[in-house]
Amino acid sequence: MYKQFIEATGAEMSSDFIFRQLFDRESCTYTYLLADGGTKEAIVIDPVIEMVDRDIEQLEGLGLKLLYAINTHVHADHVTGSGMLKKKTGCKTAIAKVSTAEGDLKIGAGDEFTFGKYTLEVRATPGHTNGCLTYVLRDLGMVFTGDALLIRGCGRTDFQEGSAATLYKSVWDNILSLPDDTKLYPAHDYKGRTVTTVGEEKRFNPRLTKEVDEFVKIMDNLGLPYPKKIDVSLPANMVCGLYEVPTKE
Numbered sequence: 001m002y003k004q005f006i007e008a009t010g011a012e013m014s015s016d017f018i019f020r021q022l023f024d025r026e027s028c029t030y031t032y033l034l035a036d037g038g039t040k041e042a043i044v045i046d047p048v049i050e051m052v053d054r055d056i057e058q059l060e061g062l063g064l065k066l067l068y069a070i071n072t073h074v075h076a077d078h079v080t081g082s083g084m085l086k087k088k089t090g091c092k093t094a095i096a097k098v099s100t101a102e103g104d105l106k107i108g109a110g111d112e113f114t115f116g117k118y119t120l121e122v123r124a125t126p127g128h129t130n131g132c133l134t135y136v137l138r139d140l141g142m143v144f145t146g147d148a149l150l151i152r153g154c155g156r157t158d159f160q161e162g163s164a165a166t167l168y169k170s171v172w173d174n175i176l177s178l179p180d181d182t183k184l185y186p187a188h189d190y191k192g193r194t195v196t197t198v199g200e201e202k203r204f205n206p207r208l209t210k211e212v213d214e215f216v217k218i219m220d221n222l223g224l225p226y227p228k229k230i231d232v233s234l235p236a237n238m239v240c241g242l243y244e245v246p247t248k249e
């Protein structure tokens with residue numbers, strides 16, 4: 001009876017799941033730490049170089065072993081901490097193959113990361129950049145969207161081979177097609193919000209609820225200034241952040 005209950009609800013799967021949503025105030029970036037509390041194996045999504053010591057403190061405090069530091073895309077606004085985490089913990093880095101960035105694992109749609117009993121599925125969601133990936137933790141209905149989908153918004157499409165029409169298709173086919181109660185965790189939020197759901201975004205996203213032609217017009221007229229750190233971030237993130245990093249050994 002109890003076993004049937006846990007099979008139906010996924011309770012066994014989630015009872016020892018460790019999850020931390022960590023924030024970098026400067027770039028408004030969310031870094032996600034996921035782990036299996038049983039095996040202690042962990043993954044970090046979208047670390048920020050200045051926050052690596054915080055991430056390591058979290059991992060050590062929870063007694064976790066970091067297997068992978070993975071990126072949703074080549075970020076334009078901050079330098080990734082994935083290379084630094086590799087240097088400090090021995091984990092593997094990962095980034096989309098089509099981005100042509102360096103990383104231990106050059107990944108794409110259909111690839112998977114396993115940590116303990118959990119599996120993160122890789123989906124290609126290009127449009128904000130050509131190499132944007134979304135990570136789906138199906139068992140727990142949690143999705144890490146990078147900048148493809150932001151809460152009540154989406155990533156800009158005016159650089160890094162961005163394309164509004166491509167982004168629209170990516171998001172509708174690969175994210176908003178998931179069950180309505182799926183939780184969506186973005187790479188950034190500029191208004192203090194932390195999480196949304198597929199159902200909410202299908203109803204309330206002011207851009208993505210429009211027809212594709214109107215969406216493209218909206219995206220073509222955002223008029224956003226370029227991220228302040230774009231010139232530093234792009235070359236650094238092509239090598240997982242290990243670029244002109246001062247060595248203090």
Ligand SMILES: N[C@@H](CCC(=O)N[C@@H](CSS)C(=O)NCC(=O)O)C(=O)O
Pocket residue numbers: 027075076077147153154155156157188224225226227228229
């Ligand atoms: N002001 C910030 C950059 C803000 C920005 O451009 N954010 C990106 C995501 S980081 S590539 C974006 O896609 N925003 C979409 C939006 O609608 O806000 C800075 O200078 O770093």
Ligand SMILES: [Fe+2]
Pocket residue numbers: 073074075076077128147155
């Ligand atoms: Fe981005």
